Amino acid sequence: MHKTKNLYSLLSLFLLILLAFFFLFPLYWIITGSFKTAQSINGTSPDWFPKEWVLLNYQKLFSRQPTALFTLSIPFSGAFSGTGKDIVLMTGPKVPGAVRWLLNTVFMSLSAMILTCVTASMAGYALAKKRFRGRTLLFTLIVCAMALPKQVILIPLIREMSFLKLYNSLLAVIFPTVGWPFGVFLMKQFSEGVPGEMLEASRIDGASEARIFSQIVLPMIKPGIGALAIFTFINSWNDYFMQLIMLSSTENLTISLGIAKLQAENATDFGIIMAGAAVAAIPILIVFLMFQRYFTQGIAMGAVKG
């Protein structure tokens, strides 16, 4: 009995280690590949480890398409600026395109995450704890739209963004992400777990709605917000599709789009693609390793009631 158990755990450990290599490999290959020479990387048999470490791929990557580090402008000001363009307050120093793309991606994912968490937790609380007209209808809409892929509304969305003068801006990617109702659904499920008596008690004590929400509800649904934050951040970081259809000029690209573009433009130069992929992967990897605890802890889903 004990022996088979040991054998089983040994076997599963072995399998796990094997799988771990399999999962590690793409990243390993990206990083080592980015330091390989063109001959080594285009060779017909793979070089498991760079024979010769070169920085050439990074030099090539970073000499491409310099753009301003940031452009500070007034959103929507194109409507009254006279030229149809937004009023630009200042632009940053020139940096390689890849750096700007990275910054764009961070901005996009963080904004989408924060906006989603704020709006969804408020809406989820209202849906769970308040009785109001239209509640059933709204909830049904949310459930039905939740799993809907964004590709479905691709064409109308482009037209709408163009009408709002948001096309080719990061906001055009952020807003539909925030609108996606999965967050509201998740937050509603979490808010169900907040005991009604507590809310009633503080209401009798004369607490305002805002106070009840921030002092009682928020602390109780915090694990849920954590889960939603991570889900939204990662999803928005990886949401290649929305980025692809909404962003077109070099200074507005995200890192995913940037690499995809590199790949299409340089079919003959795998090294520069690897360098681009490494630049995309390493910063988020570092953030992940540093804050691993926050990524993985406290997401107790016990509060979710299906």
Place this chain on the structure above:
Amino acid sequence: MKKRILAWGAASLLLASSLAACGPKATTETEKKAESGKASEAASEKVEGASEDEALKADLKLYTYPIGKWGDSASVDSLLQNFNAKYPDIHVTVEYLDYQSGDDQVNTAIEGNAAPDLIMEGPERLVANWGAKGLMVDLADLFEDDAAKDIYPNVVEACKSSEGKYYEYPLAMIAHCMAINKTAFENADALQYLDLDNHTWTTENFFKAVKALHDKGQENVAAVYCGGQGGDQGTRALVNNLYGGKFTNKEHTEYAVDSSENAQALEELMKAEGINFDPALVGGDEITLFRNGTLAMSLCWNSAQQNNKDNGEAGKTNNGDEIIPMLFPAKDGKAELCGGIWGFGIFDNGDENKVKAAKAFIRFMANDAEQAKLSVQTTGFFPVHKDLTDVYEGTENAETMKLFTEKFMPSFGDYYQVTPGWATARTEWWNMLQRIGQGGDVKTELTTFQTNANAAAKA
């Protein structure tokens, strides 16, 4: 404590990046201004030539496809500097497209009401696609200039739409060809099948050579790549030339692919060992495989490829084998090469001033005696002007370009890419090759292609 640091970190990150990306269509204004400042000094030297045109003020957006070095920002920047020396107040921002997703990018931009002002590509896109959809400006007045008088008539014809409007002003042209790995052919004793003086071969010899190479252990001789539209002129030219098939009718009104000649070509290609129909590749991938020695032939070749030295010496594969450019095989050895024409078009964004500025840009790049040479050199192809003969004289590529002028350009074939419904026909073409490659019946698939493509031609 830790929590607080985290919060501050996140907050400052957010702040920094919110600075980064607020501006939707913000271009790098300040930098452009600085550049134009420099340029205006240069311009003031030749004030006498200043006309009303030179006072034009506009911000233009130019999309270019990777047409030689027109896909490379350093090269294009230097061309723009020359332009800004003459037109200091026309600021051109360039976006570089690729052939894999470039069309989708332009199409989404059009749908998002953010089409570029200027675009550089061939008539198949500018005339047959966006022009036919009423999105482009008629450039007839450019063709009335004296400078336009010596453009080859067949090129002018290709730039004209079926309603007689000119949606493209041409700059450069080439006859696309194929190439072989000389060393591989030598090893298989297959050089005997080539006419190396004229760079031609017959269909019979082509298949003999493929067999010889395959028997000699060259597992993959050539790939009929069909993962997308990239480099599809190569597969079209191969199939059409083998037994004298056509792609469209003479009048360019409908597609004529469904013929016994093309069927025979496809069947023979399917049968030939060493030739794979590969839906995982597009033209660019095939070139990579040819350059690293995996394939012994490339169907996607031209003078710019022959001169490319990104991976070593020009005209050599990565490990130094000599590359010989060849015409496509034909029954009588006389192939009709698929031409490429590149030039500029203007999107109709409803701004007269921008159109004026864009025309000034085109005139400068394609007509100005000195600049046109540089513009053409940057493409790596040939000028469309008869009288512009010395573009490559004295450059390192002179010899190769002479070879292409003498042996390849005379075979420049019918420019059928302007047939209506071209974008759909292209998509149908690689889809058809995929189906055939996966075992579809050649005749049925040709019929399906023809039906779908002609439906698009009539729409």
Place this chain on the structure above:
Amino acid sequence: MDYVQSNRSKILAQRETRSAYLFLLPSLVFFLGFVIFPMILCVYTSFFDATMGKNVADQFIGLKNYTELFGDSIFQKALKNTLIIVLVSVPTVAIFSLWVASAIYKMKGPVLSAFRCIFYLPVVTGSVAVTVVWKWMFHNYYGLFNYVGTHTGVLEKNINWLGDARFALPCIILILFTTSVGQPIVLYVSALGNVDDSLVEAASVDGATDLQLFWKIKWPQIMPTTLYILVITTINSFQCFALIQLLTSGGPNHSTDTVMYYIYYTAFKLYRYGYGNAMGVILAIIIALLSALQFQLAKEK
């Protein structure tokens, strides 16, 4: 008295409705503005023969787009592929991540976090960056799989993984799988760690086997996590797009087309906006029905 009472409750109800909508407002702006409104536009346009360009005005053609869809074999193929991707990847992701999580959740801190990290790597690396490597691994001529396969004798000759209709879709599913299991594993590890130990101990004192322990005690407690994982994996699988666009463009011969990719293809390669929208509407109806059904089932439980 009664009158006063009901009047008062009416006022209270009004007040509650008002405050509810105040809480809902920010979310509704985005939801209605960027999901529901485009969806309505989508339905509207699906009745037109809409295309790009200024020459042709959109023409009302009634249900013609829809009737054409039912005869479109590529659409049917794409629908089938979409369902295959979802039906295969959702259960495998859930089962695999549960297995990994239960194998590692009792390990020592650093070992546990090392494993957790490794399985999470493809998620943070980003689908596009990962895809670049996978494209090379599956490459017909110098890819890793063919190299290792032919050198160890497993494969007789090179397989054109992404270029062969038999293998392309499984390859896509495999890549999707590696980029999907990261989060479920993390979630399961924390859920298993939160299982009430005293219950487990009590049961094992009573002589319950491992299997019984799992099904009777752990499984019910991690049920909410499982539901959450099923939902997010379903959403992710439906949205699988980058892999297809970058690896196969739907080929060979549409064997990896999904409805989502086919909509994009129809719109920007064939310029048939109305037709693409009709596809979107059909897909939306199917997904909405599935979601409603799933939700109803969960509610009854």
